[in-house]
Every structure is written in C-alpha cells, then in structure tokens.
Amino acid sequence: MKGRITVQLKAGVLDVEGTAIARALGSLGFTASEVRVGRVFEVELGPEVANDPAGAALVLTDMARKLLANPVMERFEVEVLDGASGAA
Amino acid sequence: MKGRITVQLKAGVLDVEGTAIARALGSLGFTASEVRVGRVFEVELGPEVANDPAGAALVLTDMARKLLANPVMERFEVEVLDGASGAA
Amino acid sequence: MRFAVISFPGSNCDDDCVRVVREVLGHDAYKVRHDVHDLDRPDVVLVPGGFSFGDYLRCGAIARFSPVMTDVAAFAGRGGPVVGICNGFQILTEAGLLPGALRRNVCLSFICEDRHVAVEGRSTPLTRGLSGEVLRIPIAHNEGNYCADEETLARLEGDGRVVFRYVAPDGRRSPEANPNGAANDIAGICNERGNVVGLMPHPERCAEPLLGNTDGRRLFDALLAAGADGGSR
Amino acid sequence: MTAWSAEVLKRHGLTGEEYARIEATLGRAPSWPELGVFSVLWSEHCSYKSSRVHLRRLPTRGPLVIQGPGENAGVIDAGGGHTVIFKMESHNHPSFIEPKQGAATGVGGILRDVFTMGARPIALLDALRFGDPAHPRTPHLVKGVVHGIGSYGNCVGVPTVGGDVVFDPCYDGNILVNAMAVGVARADRIFLGRAEGVGNPVFYVGSKTGRDGIHGATMASEEFGAQSEEKRPNVQVGDPFVEKLLIEACLEVMSEDLLVGIQDMGAAGLTSSSAEMAARSGSGIVLHLDRVPMRESGMTPYELLLSESQERMLMVCARGREARLIELVSRWGLDVCEIGVVTDSGRFVGTWHGQTVVDIPVSALVDDAPKYERPMAPPPPSPPLDLDAFPQAADGDFTPALSDLLARPSLASKRWVYRQYDHMVRTGTVLRPGEGDAAVVRLPETPRGVAISVGCNGRMCALSPRRGAAMAVAEAAVNVACVGARPAAITDCLNFASPERPAVMWSFSEAIDGLALACEALDTPVVSGNVSFYNETEGRGIHPTPMVGLVGLMPEAARAVGSAFPDAGLDVLLLGRVRPGLAGSEYAAGVGAPLCGDAPDLDLTAVRSLVEALLALHASDLIVSAHDVAEGGLAVALAECTFGDAAVGLVAAAPEHAERADEVLFGEGTGRVIVSTRDPAGVERICSQAGVPVWPLGRTAGQRLQITLAGRPVIDATVAELRARWATGFAGAVE
Ligand SMILES: Nc1ncnc2c1ncn2[C@@H]1O[C@H](COP(=O)(O)OP(=O)(O)O)[C@@H](O)[C@H]1O
Numbered sequence A, B: 001m002k003g004r005i006t007v008q009l010k011a012g013v014l015d016v017e018g019t020a021i022a023r024a025l026g027s028l029g030f031t032a033s034e035v036r037v038g039r040v041f042e043v044e045l046g047p048e049v050a051n052d053p054a055g056a057a058l059v060l061t062d063m064a065r066k067l068l069a070n071p072v073m074e075r076f077e078v079e080v081l082d083g084a085s086g087a088a
Numbered sequence C: 001m002r003f004a005v006i007s008f009p010g011s012n013c014d015d016d017c018v019r020v021v022r023e024v025l026g027h028d029a030y031k032v033r034h035d036v037h038d039l040d041r042p043d044v045v046l047v048p049g050g051f052s053f054g055d056y057l058r059c060g061a062i063a064r065f066s067p068v069m070t071d072v073a074a075f076a077g078r079g080g081p082v083v084g085i086c087n088g089f090q091i092l093t094e095a096g097l098l099p100g101a102l103r104r105n106v107c108l109s110f111i112c113e114d115r116h117v118a119v120e121g122r123s124t125p126l127t128r129g130l131s132g133e134v135l136r137i138p139i140a141h142n143e144g145n146y147c148a149d150e151e152t153l154a155r156l157e158g159d160g161r162v163v164f165r166y167v168a169p170d171g172r173r174s175p176e177a178n179p180n181g182a183a184n185d186i187a188g189i190c191n192e193r194g195n196v197v198g199l200m201p202h203p204e205r206c207a208e209p210l211l212g213n214t215d216g217r218r219l220f221d222a223l224l225a226a227g228a229d230g231g232s233r
Numbered sequence D: 001m002t003a004w005s006a007e008v009l010k011r012h013g014l015t016g017e018e019y020a021r022i023e024a025t026l027g028r029a030p031s032w033p034e035l036g037v038f039s040v041l042w043s044e045h046c047s048y049k050s051s052r053v054h055l056r057r058l059p060t061r062g063p064l065v066i067q068g069p070g071e072n073a074g075v076i077d078a079g080g081g082h083t084v085i086f087k088m089e090s091h092n093h094p095s096f097i098e099p100k101q102g103a104a105t106g107v108g109g110i111l112r113d114v115f116t117m118g119a120r121p122i123a124l125l126d127a128l129r130f131g132d133p134a135h136p137r138t139p140h141l142v143k144g145v146v147h148g149i150g151s152y153g154n155c156v157g158v159p160t161v162g163g164d165v166v167f168d169p170c171y172d173g174n175i176l177v178n179a180m181a182v183g184v185a186r187a188d189r190i191f192l193g194r195a196e197g198v199g200n201p202v203f204y205v206g207s208k209t210g211r212d213g214i215h216g217a218t219m220a221s222e223e224f225g226a227q228s229e230e231k232r233p234n235v236q237v238g239d240p241f242v243e244k245l246l247i248e249a250c251l252e253v254m255s256e257d258l259l260v261g262i263q264d265m266g267a268a269g270l271t272s273s274s275a276e277m278a279a280r281s282g283s284g285i286v287l288h289l290d291r292v293p294m295r296e297s298g299m300t301p302y303e304l305l306l307s308e309s310q311e312r313m314l315m316v317c318a319r320g321r322e323a324r325l326i327e328l329v330s331r332w333g334l335d336v337c338e339i340g341v342v343t344d345s346g347r348f349v350g351t352w353h354g355q356t357v358v359d360i361p362v363s364a365l366v367d368d369a370p371k372y373e374r375p376m377a378p379p380p381p382s383p384p385l386d387l388d389a390f391p392q393a394a395d396g397d398f399t400p401a402l403s404d405l406l407a408r409p410s411l412a413s414k415r416w417v418y419r420q421y422d423h424m425v426r427t428g429t430v431l432r433p434g435e436g437d438a439a440v441v442r443l444p445e446t447p448r449g450v451a452i453s454v455g456c457n458g459r460m461c462a463l464s465p466r467r468g469a470a471m472a473v474a475e476a477a478v479n480v481a482c483v484g485a486r487p488a489a490i491t492d493c494l495n496f497a498s499p500e501r502p503a504v505m506w507s508f509s510e511a512i513d514g515l516a517l518a519c520e521a522l523d524t525p526v527v528s529g530n531v532s533f534y535n536e537t538e539g540r541g542i543h544p545t546p547m548v549g550l551v552g553l554m555p556e557a558a559r560a561v562g563s564a565f566p567d568a569g570l571d572v573l574l575l576g577r578v579r580p581g582l583a584g585s586e587y588a589a590g591v592g593a594p595l596c597g598d599a600p601d602l603d604l605t606a607v608r609s610l611v612e613a614l615l616a617l618h619a620s621d622l623i624v625s626a627h628d629v630a631e632g633g634l635a636v637a638l639a640e641c642t643f644g645d646a647a648v649g650l651v652a653a654a655p656e657h658a659e660r661a662d663e664v665l666f667g668e669g670t671g672r673v674i675v676s677t678r679d680p681a682g683v684e685r686i687c688s689q690a691g692v693p694v695w696p697l698g699r700t701a702g703q704r705l706q707i708t709l710a711g712r713p714v715i716d717a718t719v720a721e722l723r724a725r726w727a728t729g730f731a732g733a734v735e
C-alpha cells in the first residue's frame, strides 16, 4: 500500500521560498500573484496495512504528526494511493 | 485560476532525504520500505488564463520547465485547480 | 589582469574574491551587478559563492536568468576563462555552462571545514601546472553533492574534465574523503573547451598566510599565468 | 468607553495597578490598539521594569567606550578611526517553541541591532544552553537550534566564529539561545536610533508586515505553562536573503547623507522602534498605519503595531532626500514606504485612514514605564559538598575518569556544531572555532585583530551568583588574553527565572554586583546587553546564567596564538595559582554529586595580573600556545592542549595545589593558563615581574598524555584514545 502526505505551511506563516519564487516568476514574465511551497512524501507502507485503506490513512496521519510535519507552522493532508501495494 | 506543480526526483535518482526519513520512521516503529520526497508549488495564476484551463496548464508546464524543476534529476506534474479564480 | 566578479544580491563571497585579487595578487578586480549587461572587458570572470537569490529553491536556479548571465555565457563562448566557486559552480550548472547538478549533501547538513582535493584531468586556466598536486582548501556548502547521469559522468571522466577530486591528505580516494556524496568524488569539473571551471571548494579562503593556508593562491596564480599567455580578450 | 476586562488585561500581561496608571496617564480608557502598545512597551522584555534599578550599578564608561548601553548596540574605539560595535541578545522562548525559526530569527535580530548602527557585521557567536542530553526533547532542540543559526548566518554571509554549548537538566524546559553579533564602522559613520527634526519623514524599509509573533515581547516576559502550545501559530519566520539585502541597502543608504536616525523593528516591532526613537530625541511621531506594507489582507492597526515580522527597519530621512532613499532601497528589491513624520508634540500617534487610533505621550511609554524594586531574599545557604562521597579511584588511576569527562557533551568537541556554520566567509577568520580560547577575526582594512569570547558557568552562578558572574567576565578576559588580545569591553545577556520570586531577584542583584566587580577590576565596561527573565517552567527555574560576551583588541591579528601544542619539545607551564574546588565542577556533575558547596574562590586582582602577564608574554613572542583551565579542570585542559593537528603528547607533573588528587586534576577555579614555550626562563621572568606564580608542568613529547602527582602516575593514556572520546561525545549525545 502506498500513501502520500502533503505538508504545507499554515496560512499566515511567511513562506520565504514561495515569496522568492513568485518574484522570480514575475521577472521571467509570468504572472503569479502568490506561490506557496509544500512538500510531498510518497511512502511505501508495510504489510500490516495491506488492503486496509482506513488503517493506512491512520498510519500516514501518525507519521505526519510524529515526524513529517512541524505542528507549530505546518498543516498536512494524507491520501491513500491504491497502486502497487507494498507486497509481502 | 490556481494551479499545482509537483516536482519529484526521477526514478533511479537516489533520494537521500527520503532514505533518511524512511530510517527515522523505522526507528519510530513505523514500516516504510521507501519514502520519496518531492515538492509542491501552489500558484495563483494571473488573469490572462482565467477560465482557460488548457492555457493554465501550459503556463504551469512552462513555469516548471523554466524554473521549478531541474531536468537533470527531476520530473514534474501539473494540475489546474479550478478554485477561487484569479478574478478580473 | 582584470577580474570581473559577478555579484548577485545574495552573493556573499564576492567581496572576498575581489579582496584576494586586489590585495593578495595585486591585480584589478571589480564587481559586476547581476542586473546589468556589461562585463567591462575582463580577462577572467569569477562567479563567487553565496546564496545568489536566497536559493531556497535550487541553488542557482533563479540566478541563471539574470541579465549578466547572457554576457557570461558569451564571454565563455569566446573562450574566456570563467571560474564558478561553490554557489558559482551551482549557477554555472543551472545555466547549462557546465553539465550535471549539485544536490544536497548526503549527510543532509551544511559542512564547513578544510578538505583535500587532488588536481587532475586536463589542463585548465585554473589548474595549469598543478596536475597531480593535492591541495587543502575549505568547503562550505549544503548542496555540493555533484550528480549527473552515467553517460555524462563517463564523458567527463573520459575527456579528463574532472579537474578536482576529493581525496585523503595523502592523495588517495576513499569514502571518508568525500564530504558530500558527490559522484566519483567530484569536487570540480570543466566544460568541453576547458575554459569554464566549477568547483565547490573556496580557494579565495586560503590564499594568504594570515588565514593559515596559501594553497588557494596557487590556483589564482595559475589563472594569472594563463592570462599572461592568453593575452587579454 | 468601558474599561477592559480582567481577562483582557491578563492576556496583555498588565496588572490592575499598571492599568490604572494607563488610565491616569491618558485621562481615559485606552483604545484596543493603545492597550496593545502599552502591553508590549511595558512588558518586562521592552521596559526592563524589574532590572532597571539594578542595571545602573554596572560600569559603562571607559576610555574606549564611544557608545554605552541605551542604543541598539555598544560601540568601542578600535583606534585609527575604526570602531567595533557589538551586542548579545536572547531568543530563548521562541527557540523552545520552534527551535529552527526561533534561533534563526534570534540571529537576524541581533545582526539588525548591529548594522542599524552603521556597522558592517563581521562575526556572529552563539551561546547555547540545553537540558539533559537524555531528556527526550533535547536532541530535537539541539538540531533545530544549530540548523537555524547555521541556515541564517550562512546565508547572510556573516561568519559564526565561536560560541559555547552547555547541557544541564536545569534547562530541560527552558533552553537558552543567546546570539552575539560584532560589526565594524568608521567612527564618523555611526548611526543612532533617533527621530529628530520636526517634519522629517519616517520610512518603513524591508519585508512586508504579517501577523507574525504578535505578542512576542509579552511572551518573552511570561513563564511557560501548560497552555504555551497555543502560542505556536505566532512564530516568526526569518528570511536571511532579505536580511542580506537589508544589510547592503542600509549600508549603501548610510554611505550618503540621507538619514537622521534608524532602528530595526525588533521585539514589539513598529511600536517599540518608533516610540524608542522618539523618546531618545524627546520628539513625537505620527504613523499612518494604513500605509504600512502588508503581507495579508484584513490586518488591523493593533496587528500592524504589534507584529514582529522580521527583516524590517524604520528610518528617519532628512527631508528633501526622500527620492534618493527610495531609489537606493528599491534597487535591492525591498519595500520602502513613507509611513509617518517626526513631530514636536511628544506624542506617539497612530492614524488609520485619517482617523487617530492611538495617541499616547511618548514619555509614558518609554521613560515613565513602570519600574519595580522587587523584593529580594537570599535562598537558604547550600550544604557543604561531601567529598567523602566521591568515588576516589582506588589505585589512584584517574585515566577512566578523565576519559569519561572528555566525552561529556558539555566538554566534548563542538565540531558537530561549528561544522554546520560557515565560519570562514568574509576571509577574516584568523582563529577558527576550536583553534583558540577566543575567536579572532581581522579588523578589516587593518593588520589588527578582534578577539571574542562568550560564556558563563551556570552551576557556579547557582552556587554563588556574585562570584559566578564575576567568573564569567574573568574567564572571558583570560580567554581573550590567551590568544593575544587586550580585553576591551563586554556585552551581556542576563538569563534568569521569574523576577517575581525573591530568591531569583536576589540572585539577579548579586550577579549584577559580580559583573560590576569584575568589569571594574579588569577594565572592561559593559557597553550593551539584554535581560531575559521568566526562564522557568511550572515554577522550576534555570540556574542564573549571566552570559558574557567579551571583545578584545590586538595590534596584529597575524600573531594570534592557538590553544593546542603545535610541536614536541616545548616546555609547558601553568601560570596562576588557585585553590581548585570540586563544588559546581563538571566532574562532580559527572559522578552525580548534588550541586552544593562553595563556589571556588575568585581573586580578581590575580586575574588582572594574569591578563597583564599574558599580554607581556605575547608582546615578547614568548608563548607558542595558551589555553585557560576552565570546566573540567587541569586534566581536561591539558588533554585539550594535546588535541591539535600535531597530536603531540605530554609528560607532566601536576601542581600540589589541593589535598586530593581529584581536586588537583578536575577541580575548577578561574585564573590559570597552560602555556607552551621555547623559553621557560623568559616566561618565568615576566611572570615573576607581574606577580604571577608559575608551575613547570613538563614537556611536550610522544603520543601519550602522562600526568603524575607527587611522583605518582595518575593519568596515562594515548592522545588518540582520549581524543576519540572527546571527538565523538557530542554527536553521540544528540544524534
Ligand atoms: N555554539 C557554538 N557555535 C560555534 N562555535 C562553538 C559553539 N560552541 C563551541 N564552539 C567553539 O568550539 C570551541 C570549543 O568550545 P568550548 O569547549 O566551549 O571551549 P572552551 O573550553 O575554550 O570554552 C571554541 O572555539 C568555541 O568557540
């Protein structure tokens, strides 16, 4: 089973990278009034949640809470991707 | 109009950060046989592509090619999100 | 000789490069802003270290679009010597003047310390007469992990375009001698013609006795010698 | 208008009495934004309300002092028209909540304090205190803080050349992140935080304002409680690239005659910068808040006044020069906007689309802010340290004890930390971290050097805040003298628990007296500083930690001397004599002894003589290396001297300055330096003239560290094995 965790800055937290990119896009002739940058983690989950999308979602949420997202400044979303299941 | 560009390492390119995260998840008691880390850019596009999803996709692709992804090691995907259109 | 030092808003080794050329070598150096189209007839172009545009995206990704970079490319195209140091190396790869890319160090942290590099490969304006030498030069980077596809790497090796390689003090290659995971222990490369060189170590940080090490000065001296032979462009 | 509820006042950190004063001053109830303005300017962090009455006792004048406390940073005369400008500042609470951004913005803030004076920053240092390495949060905090400092300093291109890291369980719930910045400016190009000249326009320069860190200043003035998690969304995020632009833009603007005054927007942002500038000049100021560049929509005057968005400066421009100011700043891609004007009304006025929303006498906000003489009471005396409980090695072999001590993270090599900092950028770093007792950077455009040392021994301060604080100054002075510089002046960062507890307030007062004594004795006035109170969690406070950052000057940077033995065949001497004690020592902590007993004696006159002797020895080129004996005592200091590139060993006879071997080897006490020399007679001659006792320890040789005491071997190990423990102790604890 595969999952995806997307972590983004909370609204209101200055996005230093996004601001710089928006400026650069502007100078390249694009119009981008705002850019927000986040991270995606694609995780190949273990056999214990094979064929268990609800369980997988819980595990992904737990991973985000414990390690991947910084609760002080970030929020996250999880998605379970069926795809090539993690075998075993 | 809003769009999303997801940039990820090409298959075969070693994901050092992903490997470190997989290890850290392991030490927290999770099973994650593989983690791949990528970045998402959420871009608020300009009025010139308002109500023009095909045009928006082209613009996003162009942004990724020119700036957001490095073709030496990265691949990207673009998505047009309808959402709160950029007015005008 | 005249050294043009390219200055992006976030360059922070531009002053250091100017200083070394002027005060240590006794030659002429001046900064050229990123947003102008005038290199002012230099003999050598230095693209210095730093964080060109903050470099929160990829290092050098934004810098390569700066107006001055078209002039740098043209200068290189005419065979003029261009040296990119650290962020300068990253910018030259992003700009396509050198192949490959510089990714995050495998240890995932910034590293600032002295490292040894062997000078090898074909002769370049920066390395002429130094082939086979092992130099001690500081590195200071978060993204110095050189990577390129197999084909490119094979071509670089085959053509002698790997001009600096991380080694142990005795000149031998070993995993411990490679600080950042760079492919084939690559610390610096040159373009096909040999006039554009990029390297991660900072020779300008070890070019005077006060800083306890003058190995870097040897690279600058090589540049001067090359310039004296090649004449001005 | 109704008066504000008790709940509202509490959230603003205002007492009922303070609120009554506000109403009395205004003759009415304050508006919502006015309440916010009072709350931040009357916070402990901005007003120094508990500390001001004590800070007055610090010596702040001296022949080298150009600008003492009161401005954004202190300024000393470095000769030849050059000045050195420096300050230290805490970012403790934000770093505990969000270690990376908290530490990064701490660095950004202290840099702005220095370049706002017209200085080009040339060095950063960081003094860090973490909890027990075994505490579950410690590794995360260490990694985040170091990453934050590195990512900011590296990007702005100012070398982080030194610092100090100590672990102690007292910091489990309250880490300390103290950052120090050092800059240089021409003496005739120093800028002050003044709002002078009626009609002069006030400019906002830098990043846009968002809702970051609203109430940061009041947060820094509160202890942590269970609900501190809720304060999280307020974190400020630093943008070092913008800071770099700001440095260049400010220095460019300052190179022309455009400015009347300038100040960074630090704690309490726009409010404190503008009110303080007006207060210093006895003027008034009007701010048109609707003109402030905003990052988010729907921002209110209250938020704009209190936001702590980073990388912003307030400039008072000379009228008529506006266009040039705008031109220079815009070229760096920064926002620049005229938002107000200097008046002679003596009032701090804020307008919002033409309507006055804030109108307060400046003096009420700054000079007449509350001042407290808080009650003080010494804690009960600490019981004596029970030496019988110490595990005396039966066979008299202290090698394992030394080896374990070297691996303790507070003593182990800090390479893991400073490897992540660019400590060489600007090509001025003459002594890098780990090379000498103090960092040495060149004074640009001269052959001269600036030596800097930071530190403080919190355990000693817990035993005796007065002596501990004096020790911090003395040790920094000795460190600076070891590399060859004359101590010139200090900055401080006084980290304490709640001033509302009489024992804490007593320790604060004692520490001030200790600092004052040492600064007088060593001729190092205090030119800048910072107080951080409320470093406590649920009633458990930190050790008093009056951090000291000392700057010294040397005529020739090229002659800086490192701490390690460079060669075999050198004579090794111990200069200075103290009665070493185990109370408060790292050794005692390592064997689990309780923190009690008497802090070691400190003889400031002897320290002064030692400093003079070292300077005379340097002047005569007599010493090859010099290292002070500090935490870990003599054995640790000797081991450290063997850890240089040469890795040369030593055969030494320890002095019989104490009764017990463990006291001789590991006892601590300030005022001793280990030097190596090719001319021991020359060293003895100069020391005897200076009245400094000398003990010949031995000679550098071989690859072992061998120490005997009264003819009996007490330490014997290879340098390599000791070095391995020392080299890996830090990473081992935090990875
Ligand atoms: N937080 C830090 N940042 C940068 N350098 C540091 C830090 N902590 C320690 N160092 C450097 O590591 C070296 C050793 O530190 P320390 O063990 O505290 O030395 P000392 O015994 O001389 O006080 C010094 O050069 C010091 O400046």
Ligand SMILES: [Mg+2]
Pocket: D437, D479, D628, D630
């Ligand atoms: Mg010391």
